[in-house]
Amino acid sequence: MQDFGAAFAEAFALIVGLDAELVAIIGLSLRVTFSAVIIACLLGLPLGALLAVGRFPGRGVVIVVISALMGLPPVVVGLAVYLMLSSAGPLGVLQLLYTPTAMIIAQAVLVTPIVAALTRQVVEDLHGEYDELLRSMGSSRLGTIATLLWDARYSLLTAALAGLGRALAEVGAVMIVGGNIAHVTRVMTTAIALETSKGELALALGLGIILVCLSILINAGLLGLRRTAERLAYA
Amino acid sequence: MPDGAVMPLCEPCHPQPNTPPAVVLDNLVLERGGKRLIDGLSMTVPAQGVTAVMGPNGAGKSLALRLIAGLIAPSAGRLECMAGEETRRRIAFVFQKPVLLRRSVRANLDHALRTYGTPRRERAERLAELLALGQLTELAERPARVLSGGEQQRVAMVRALAAAPKVLLLDEPTASLDPQATAAIEALIRRAVDDGVSIVLVTHEAGQAQRLADNVCFLHQGRLREAAPAAAFFHSPSSVEARAYLAGELLI
Numbered sequence A: 001m002q003d004f005g006a007a008f009a010e011a012f013a014l015i016v017g018l019d020a021e022l023v024a025i026i027g028l029s030l031r032v033t034f035s036a037v038i039i040a041c042l043l044g045l046p047l048g049a050l051l052a053v054g055r056f057p058g059r060g061v062v063i064v065v066i067s068a069l070m071g072l073p074p075v076v077v078g079l080a081v082y083l084m085l086s087s088a089g090p091l092g093v094l095q096l097l098y099t100p101t102a103m104i105i106a107q108a109v110l111v112t113p114i115v116a117a118l119t120r121q122v123v124e125d126l127h128g129e130y131d132e133l134l135r136s137m138g139s140s141r142l143g144t145i146a147t148l149l150w151d152a153r154y155s156l157l158t159a160a161l162a163g164l165g166r167a168l169a170e171v172g173a174v175m176i177v178g179g180n181i182a183h184v185t186r187v188m189t190t191a192i193a194l195e196t197s198k199g200e201l202a203l204a205l206g207l208g209i210i211l212v213c214l215s216i217l218i219n220a221g222l223l224g225l226r227r228t229a230e231r232l233a234y235a
Numbered sequence B: 001m002p003d004g005a006v007m008p009l010c011e012p013c014h015p016q017p018n019t020p021p022a023v024v025l026d027n028l029v030l031e032r033g034g035k036r037l038i039d040g041l042s043m044t045v046p047a048q049g050v051t052a053v054m055g056p057n058g059a060g061k062s063l064a065l066r067l068i069a070g071l072i073a074p075s076a077g078r079l080e081c082m083a084g085e086e087t088r089r090r091i092a093f094v095f096q097k098p099v100l101l102r103r104s105v106r107a108n109l110d111h112a113l114r115t116y117g118t119p120r121r122e123r124a125e126r127l128a129e130l131l132a133l134g135q136l137t138e139l140a141e142r143p144a145r146v147l148s149g150g151e152q153q154r155v156a157m158v159r160a161l162a163a164a165p166k167v168l169l170l171d172e173p174t175a176s177l178d179p180q181a182t183a184a185i186e187a188l189i190r191r192a193v194d195d196g197v198s199i200v201l202v203t204h205e206a207g208q209a210q211r212l213a214d215n216v217c218f219l220h221q222g223r224l225r226e227a228a229p230a231a232a233f234f235h236s237p238s239s240v241e242a243r244a245y246l247a248g249e250l251l252i
């Protein structure tokens, strides 16, 4: 207990003193995760919207597969991306393994199904409501998708935040493809795992506290979004 | 046609010179689940004026409007836009339950103008016009979906007018509105008529039909039972069903 107390004190000292290593790890974490979520949105939003509005053979299968991918364990995603990027893999020539880029790819793979599946759900519901109106206005396919995406903006932001939370918290995928190399691919979760296993609790605790704060921030954002949407009757 | 034969209203094969009807429905059938929801509906939407569509709940009035708008395809029969594709694109619809986008009133109207292809430089001016027309200028920045029912209906109405429509389909636009809101909508309808828009108005209010309509089509169980000039229809309906309906007697 004595040790824990000291560790906590040290952890707070690290945070308050903006310890260089701590800040670097947090910075890399945020860079990797935000990049991944942005890529996942760029892919997942149009994919989800297309699945919601389009009618084509195999649509049902794609929807089921994407829903299944939503719950994929991060280590499995890490393994799959590892196989792709390893020197024997199809993308081995790019030599991306153990780089932040590999981590971004892995997290994007992890988050894209979440964004796509939630987008599909939200846009499909909205399409049911808007379909006749937009058709009566002679809206083009592209115009319809743009209208639906914009009008679902609050729900879609919620989906993006959900993806952000999942990416920020996961450890399996970034550990496998990043390798947890100090100053190169060490992010918050992998650092916590390593430091804890070494018995060096101060840095682990400091990062843990930051992670909890970020999680609270994300959930506060979610709640705020929901409140705003309800107030404007945009929910 | 022999002398003395009664010519049906707006007989499709006898368009008035220079003013061909806007839309002609020829023996339309709509089947769902083995049931004929619309059963051999032939009617003509003239190029101008107000055509009231009346009939009891479930008669098929809303379905008839959807068929005219091309939102659903008939199982059989033909639907023709006499003035061609241009008319088809300019049939505007105000639904029985207004559908408003999750945006401000202004953004709803702006979306409509953009969708209807109004040139960018005309948009601001048209937008201000439409807001004024619907007495919505004060409400322009409000989220459309928190407005009252009557205000929402006015937004839906002027949004349809953003199309500069040739044909305006109105599905019970004043149901559940107070007298003042009803008067506001009726004023908008009259203005549109003056601008040469052809209006198809579904209504349960005989008074409203008498105030506005030139002709009345009476539907019952998916069939057209009567089509007559409004004055004649309300003075002496010729079909048993229309007589019972106007007398407030239940129809099945």
Ligand SMILES: Nc1ncnc2c1ncn2[C@@H]1O[C@H](COP(=O)(O)OP(=O)(O)OP(=O)(O)O)[C@@H](O)[C@H]1O
Residues within 6 Å of the ligand: B032, B033, B037, B055, B056, B057, B058, B059, B060, B061, B062, B063, B064, B096
């Ligand atoms: N998609 C559908 N599938 C099956 N039946 C339908 C469908 N749409 C409408 N109907 C039925 O068709 C009939 C006509 O419906 P419609 O909405 O046109 O009635 P209406 O004349 O507009 O009635 P109201 O005055 O209540 O608005 C109703 O009995 C309705 O239940």
Ligand SMILES: [Mg+2]
Residues within 6 Å of the ligand: B061, B062, B063, B096, B171
């Ligand atoms: Mg109806």
